[in-house]
Amino acid sequence: MLEKLFGIFSKKQFSYIESSTLDLQKDLISYPALAIIRKLKSSGWDAFIVGGAVRDLLLNVKPKDFDIVTNASPHQIKSLFRRSRIIGRRFRIVHVYVGNDTIEVSTFRKPNVSNSFDSYGRILRDNVFGSIEDDVKRRDLTINSLYYDPISERILDYHDGISDLKKKQIVVIGKIKERLIEDPLRIVRIIRIAAKLNLTIPRQLKNVMRGTGILLENLPKARLSDDLLKLFVSGKSLQGFNYILELGLDKHIFPNLGLFSSEKKKGSANLKKDGFIYSALKNLDVTVGNNESISMSFIFAVLFWEKISRLKMSYVEQGVSDYIGMQRATSEILQDINQNFYFQRKHIAGVRELCLLQTRFSKFLGKSPFSLIRHARFRSALKLLELRVKLNEVKIETVVWWDKFHKCPDGEKIQMVNIMRGKTGQRRSSKKRKKRKLSST
């Protein structure tokens, strides 16, 4: 009885907003999400789109994914959808498949129960079903705790998320420090979401993020890497990376990144305009903005290039070839970084390839240039070559030569190689002449 009364009382604090009074872009809702909600509701359950999708719809941004929450249990959800599967260890959710789409449907869940934290204060268990009022408390940000029922066209806004969204500010639900300690990944989520949507991170929140950043070192590598990858492909990687630097999080996220001071603006933690990494991230954001495909290996190769390149130089100075030097440097640096950062095998292989391909850009003769331009990673490798001009490692003329070489017709290609042979061949033949002279004496 008391619980019921409390329920009524607590519900009164929540505001229900007719979505028609807001600028919510209904046509950006995916058909599968709508269909699932319709089915759940017609079966007597409550069902909402929740989290980032509602936030994005209100900002006229196409949501990346649609998360649905309901008061039906995983088994009840599963029984409604023929093409569905219960997944998850820590928390059981249901994947519902509609056409080629997979939509995550979860049951309302309670925030942590007692004794479910580790010695750092991090959540260990997060798997108790609850009511919508419970569910809202476990969400990270006010703008991520909006529940939208597209059938009744109402939004439940438990934490004034809509007002924060209008103010374009990030507000953490509950006590900031506690919430960041409980799950330090939220630090990266805040950066990612603020960068993606041009939202402000208030100074006080930034201070807490700076202070709790060290906890990122204890996060499971795969979890941290997943969210960082999302940041890099968000189209706002430059802003996001600058936040990471400004808040001193780089040393916790990539302890071995060893960003060179030449990359940073004087007297500031931010990236220097037109530096190597600045330019790479800027180009990356343009590529994402144009909906062109991007390569994660390329991003990693850029981030770690300076370290790899310097180590390679030291090997070359010891007398090994460019190729062997590069091979050794790439393996060592990647192994070192892999201790803190989770790389998929394909990304490691990709970074290695991109670095090794750099050594082939100085070979203009014979079959080498022809096979190089046919390499699957040639374009990415050329992009990296172009960026290296910023580090004075490569002359712009070399980049122009390769760009022209891969675009021009075959006949012209042969001509270009012949011209190079003319230039370099003279030196060769004089060497050969010297050799002959020596052998005849």
Ligand code: ATP
């Ligand atoms: P994106 O645009 O990247 O999808 P998102 O906020 O939707 O951003 P999701 O990972 O899809 O991120 O998560 C969906 C929702 O789940 C979030 O909006 C938030 O309410 C909740 N959530 C996700 N991760 C956390 C977390 N670490 N702590 C608390 N709530 C979280």
Ligand code: MG
């Ligand atoms: Mg989402």
